[in-house]
Amino acid sequence: MREQAGGSAAQLEHAAAFYAAEDEYLDEVLGFVGTGLDHGDLVFVAVPGPKVSLLREHLAGRAGQVTFADMTQMGANPAWIIPRVQAFLDAHPDRQVRYVGEPIWETRSAEELCEATRHEALINLAFAGVPVSILCPYDTTRLGPGVIANAEHTHPVVIRDGLPCPSPGYAEAALFPEECDQPLPAPPLHAAAFTYRHGLAQVRAFAGEYARRAGLPSRRVADLVTAVHELAANTLRHTSSGGVLNMWASPAEVICQVQDTGCVSDPLTGRRRPAPDATHGHGLWIVHQLCDLVELRTSASGTTIRLHMRLSR
Amino acid sequence: MCLRLAGDADLSECDALEQALAVPVAADGDVHLDLAALTFADVAVARLLARTAARLVPGRKLVLHRAPPALQRLVQMCWPDQPGLEVTDA
Numbered sequence: 001m002r003e004q005a006g007g008s009a010a011q012l013e014h015a016a017a018f019y020a021a022e023d024e025y026l027d028e029v030l031g032f033v034g035t036g037l038d039h040g041d042l043v044f045v046a047v048p049g050p051k052v053s054l055l056r057e058h059l060a061g062r063a064g065q066v067t068f069a070d071m072t073q074m075g076a077n078p079a080w081i082i083p084r085v086q087a088f089l090d091a092h093p094d095r096q097v098r099y100v101g102e103p104i105w106e107t108r109s110a111e112e113l114c115e116a117t118r119h120e121a122l123i124n125l126a127f128a129g130v131p132v133s134i135l136c137p138y139d140t141t142r143l144g145p146g147v148i149a150n151a152e153h154t155h156p157v158v159i160r161d162g163l164p165c166p167s168p169g170y171a172e173a174a175l176f177p178e179e180c181d182q183p184l185p186a187p188p189l190h191a192a193a194f195t196y197r198h199g200l201a202q203v204r205a206f207a208g209e210y211a212r213r214a215g216l217p218s219r220r221v222a223d224l225v226t227a228v229h230e231l232a233a234n235t236l237r238h239t240s241s242g243g244v245l246n247m248w249a250s251p252a253e254v255i256c257q258v259q260d261t262g263c264v265s266d267p268l269t270g271r272r273r274p275a276p277d278a279t280h281g282h283g284l285w286i287v288h289q290l291c292d293l294v295e296l297r298t299s300a301s302g303t304t305i306r307l308h309m310r311l312s313r
Numbered sequence: 314m315c316l317r318l319a320g321d322a323d324l325s326e327c328d329a330l331e332q333a334l335a336v337p338v339a340a341d342g343d344v345h346l347d348l349a350a351l352t353f354a355d356v357a358v359a360r361l362l363a364r365t366a367a368r369l370v371p372g373r374k375l376v377l378h379r380a381p382p383a384l385q386r387l388v389q390m391c392w393p394d395q396p397g398l399e400v401t402d403a
Contacts, residue, residue: 200323204353222383229355233324274391276363282356282391289390 009096009133014123015164016155017137018148025051025137026058027162029100032135036098037065044088046071046081047102047137075103078112078119079288082126082271089132098133104151106142111308112293113147114180120154121176126268135159146179153177175267184297184304187246187257196232197242203232206245207256214249215311223290224309228256230283231305235260249311253292256307264298315378319350324357334365342373349379359387366398374399 017028029045033055036043045055046069056063067088075081085099101123103116123134138151152158152169154177159165174181194206207228211221228245235243235258243260270284288294293308316333337344344365348354366375376399377384385400392398 200325201321204321219382222381223386225353226355226383226387229323229353233355233357276392276395277367279360282360286356286387286390290386 009131012124012127012130013133013157014127014155015135015157015159016151016167017135017159018140018151019137020140022054024162025139026054028159029055029135029137030058031162032098032100032133033059033066034062036096036133037062039096041096041098041133042088042092043067043098043100044085045069045100046074046084047100048072048105051102071102072105075101075116075119077288077291077293078103078116079271079294081119082122082268083273085132086126086272089130096131096133098135100135100137102137104136104138104143104147106139111295115293115295117147117150117154117180118176120151121180122268122271124154124156125175126271150177150180181297184257184295184306187255188248191246191248191257194245194247195242196235196245198236200229200232200236203245204229207247210247211254211256211309214247214254216254216309220309224254224256224307227287227290227307228258230287231258231307234283235262238262252311254309254311256309257304258307259302259304261302262298263300264296264303270294270296315345315347317347317350319352321353322351322358323353323355327357327361330358331361331365334361338365338369344369344373344375345378346376347378348381348384351381351384354381354384354387356387356391359384359391363388363392363395363398366395369397371396373397376401378403 019025019028033043044067049070049072052068052070059066074084081101081103089097103119104113108116138148140148149169152167153171155167156170157164158167192210196203204225208221208225211224232243239260239262241261243258246257248255269281270288274281274285291307292310295306297304316337362375369375374397378401380400388400
């Protein structure tokens with residue numbers, strides 16, 4: 001955003017910056033960061049580790065004024081990002097904030113790309129009306145055309161060759177790009193299945209036993225059991241028809257799917273830390289926090305939630 | 314006085330747990346819970362503990378002794394700064 005007019009955002013600004021080379025990346029990001037620092041804004045930069053080093057090097061003496069995070073850690077599960085940005089905003093309520101977030105990179109799995117794209121769409125909801133300026137760099141040489149098209153859908157502003165303009169693809173009508181809002185494919189035929197209508201202890205026993213036998217470390221088994229329990233508890237609380245638990249393993253992950261007839265009406269559920277005195281909403285928050293990746297699809301006919309736990313991390 | 318919880322505790326146990334806690338809560342001093350033998354606790358139980366701590370008058374606290382790591386994580390994720398709630402490995 002070299003030509004950025006004025007300084008601080010009066011409301012949410014959410015721009016995708018497309019870059020094809022390192023100097024273009026540096027121009028965009030350093031320009032955005034520098035404008036913020038010139039105006040006395042607080043700047044938070046969460047990008048993949050090697051780019052943190054690159055930016056620190058080029059910011060030289062000003063690097064100390066910027067808060068950095070390695071996005072491959074902070075946003076390994078994209079659902080962790082909005083709460084982190086919110087926490088940064090909450091910690092500095094009287095300051096203007098600029099945030100650089102690069103949640104999408106070429107080695108992400110197809111499922112992660114989809115969830116990271118949904119995260120980008122949810123930024124528009126989570127920070128609607130909040131005076132924060134957000135820049136999301138996208139590497140057009142390494143990301144496929146579909147990923148770039150989705151970025152046009154999820155960002156009200158796109159920057160090409162340093163020039164910001166309203167995104168023609170930005171669609172407020174459909175929150176998520178169609179490609180990232182399809183029903184999840186059916187579990188594999190060899191998946192284990194468990195149907196529950198009551199009896200959460202049996203749900204926990206089934207999930208724990210499967211995860212242990214698949215080789216998940218014991219601490220992660222406990223996390224998965226907690227996550228599955230909370231989803232099944234939600235089924236029993238919000239529906240009268242029970243649910244189905246499916247589990248299977250890939251060479252790298254244990255995957256667990258909970259399906260019921262409930263509906264998650266707020267797409268941000270689980271991406272905001274519930275207030276301390278909240279009487280509900282903790283379940284999905286914990287599920288997102290505990291799992292390596294969560295895929296959630298909901299409609300009037302039901303909800304499917306798929307949890308991924310890596311066998312090694 | 315120290316209450317001990319053992320086995321799995323989930324939302325179905327919350328009413329019983331709340332009744333059990335009512336006795337030390339109505340008395341004076343801190344409320345102590347020994348959780349060393351607890352094998353599972355869900356967020357409903359963690360929420361009950363946080364809410365119980367929140368209702369104690371300032372100066373009193375609910376002390377969770379030897380809580381399993383999973384419960385400690387639940388508390389950390391949802392009620393990291395709950396006044397009146399202390400988690401200790403002792």
